[in-house]
Amino acid sequence: MSVFTTNRRGLIKSGAVLGTGLAMPTIFTASSAAAYTNAPTGSGVTLGFNVPQSGAYADEGADELRAYKLAVEHLNGEGDGGMMNTFSSKTLQGNGILGNKVNYVSGDTQTKSDAARASAKSMIEKDGAVMITGGSSSGVAVAVQGLCQEAGVIFMAGLTHSNDTTGKDKKANGFRHFFNGYMSAAALAPVLAEMYGTDRKAYHLTADYTWGWTQQESIAAATEAKGWETVNNVLTPLATQDFSSYVAPVLNSGADILVLNHYGGNMVNSLTAAVQFGLREKQVNGKNFEIVVPLYSRLMARGAGENVKGIFGSTNWHWSLTDAGSQAFVKSFGEKYGFPPSQAAHTVYCQTLLYADAAERAGTFNPCGIAEALEGFDFDGLGNGPTHYRADDHQCFKDVLVVKGKENPTSEFDLLEVVQVTPRAQVEYAPDHPMFAGGDLGKCNPGA
Numbered sequence: 001m002s003v004f005t006t007n008r009r010g011l012i013k014s015g016a017v018l019g020t021g022l023a024m025p026t027i028f029t030a031s032s033a034a035a036y037t038n039a040p041t042g043s044g045v046t047l048g049f050n051v052p053q054s055g056a057y058a059d060e061g062a063d064e065l066r067a068y069k070l071a072v073e074h075l076n077g078e079g080d081g082g083m084m085n086t087f088s089s090k091t092l093q094g095n096g097i098l099g100n101k102v103n104y105v106s107g108d109t110q111t112k113s114d115a116a117r118a119s120a121k122s123m124i125e126k127d128g129a130v131m132i133t134g135g136s137s138s139g140v141a142v143a144v145q146g147l148c149q150e151a152g153v154i155f156m157a158g159l160t161h162s163n164d165t166t167g168k169d170k171k172a173n174g175f176r177h178f179f180n181g182y183m184s185a186a187a188l189a190p191v192l193a194e195m196y197g198t199d200r201k202a203y204h205l206t207a208d209y210t211w212g213w214t215q216q217e218s219i220a221a222a223t224e225a226k227g228w229e230t231v232n233n234v235l236t237p238l239a240t241q242d243f244s245s246y247v248a249p250v251l252n253s254g255a256d257i258l259v260l261n262h263y264g265g266n267m268v269n270s271l272t273a274a275v276q277f278g279l280r281e282k283q284v285n286g287k288n289f290e291i292v293v294p295l296y297s298r299l300m301a302r303g304a305g306e307n308v309k310g311i312f313g314s315t316n317w318h319w320s321l322t323d324a325g326s327q328a329f330v331k332s333f334g335e336k337y338g339f340p341p342s343q344a345a346h347t348v349y350c351q352t353l354l355y356a357d358a359a360e361r362a363g364t365f366n367p368c369g370i371a372e373a374l375e376g377f378d379f380d381g382l383g384n385g386p387t388h389y390r391a392d393d394h395q396c397f398k399d400v401l402v403v404k405g406k407e408n409p410t411s412e413f414d415l416l417e418v419v420q421v422t423p424r425a426q427v428e429y430a431p432d433h434p435m436f437a438g439g440d441l442g443k444c445n446p447g448a
Helices: 029-033 058-075 113-125 138-151 181-196 210-224 244-252 264-276 298-308 324-337 343-362 367-374
Strands: 002-006 012-016 044-051 101-108 131-134 154-157 174-176 201-207 229-236 257-261 290-295 312-315 377-379 387-389 400-405 416-422
Touching: 044 058, 044 113, 044 343, 058 101, 058 131, 058 264, 058 298, 058 324, 058 343, 101 113, 113 131, 113 138, 131 138, 131 343, 138 154, 138 174, 138 210, 154 343, 154 367, 181 210, 181 290, 181 312, 181 400, 181 416, 201 210, 201 244, 210 229, 210 257, 210 290, 229 244, 244 264, 257 264, 264 290, 264 298, 298 400, 298 416, 324 343, 343 367, 343 377
Parallel strands: 044 101, 044 131, 131 154, 154 174, 201 229, 201 257, 257 290, 290 312
Antiparallel strands: 002 012, 312 400, 377 387, 400 416
């Protein structure tokens, strides 16, 4: 017997009901037959990997591309399978996606929104990419997500931390596995208050684009709720390399905490400038001067060297986690490339597997079928514990890590230590939270 139902997207689901009462995997029969952008016509399917190969976030982009290539190998049955072996969903069999061999094209976002859109557009129109993924800048993510919505393909966001990506700029065709500025602040503020006290004056230097704005808003609100005072917030252009002129005024501001809302090469350079100005050796208001980096990565820590010792921040994932999924990924990545993966590598590898799994569960590459399969999806085995892809805004919710720079690292990769695994419940928020208001998810666009 077959059961046919119409869901809220107007897609017709069919499921063969077994004698035990269990249903076979969902098949989106109407979606499969309908026209959609870049429906595969042969025995292969093309994914578009759009990463910063130049610009301030190029190090993150290089590691993303490494992880994407590894994911393609695993999906096609090469290598040891990595986190396909630990993923709670068991639809991926190493035979591509829906029997199609996975191919890929790559592009350079240049850490610029216009360049990223042009690159993604070329992948979709010239290379036939059925899905676009990648990026290490929230400005890029927002721009490419909008393009994918218009083009009718799924966008599996890479490293994007702005609240806006799944807030005011959220789109039905876009999905984010990475955490956001609100989550970082919710995890970090209680630790900062415990370590440094509640009577603190903070000076913020903030990257002047969507990520910096929402990160600063989040960490300021969370620390002010603990008793801190925000004495100044100075915006810095993304292209800045010498931060001396921005750090110098901190000395006479009355602040005793410097919050660096910077990422990638910006964070390396601004932290280096702060240390060179002697901030870490100073006492202000009778307290030791401290520096905070709300969003950390191993690649940033490596670039900043000894300057990160003892500095607190948050991260989406870290290679030292001992769960089976994390260690399977670290093993696969390490054996292929000779060093552990970054959080950027981890999140894009997960996004690739999540897309492939959703296609398998939906039985189609139609973006609306895939969106339906991802919305409200609960899974485990990909690191960070049980994870939920919320239908309301396409944001993933999972545990968040508070880390600090290691005082006595054992290698060039062992630079951060996890000081707290913040439970998912502490960083969750309502879909209509004021920091995420103003956007409309809209309806999935299948394109052609």
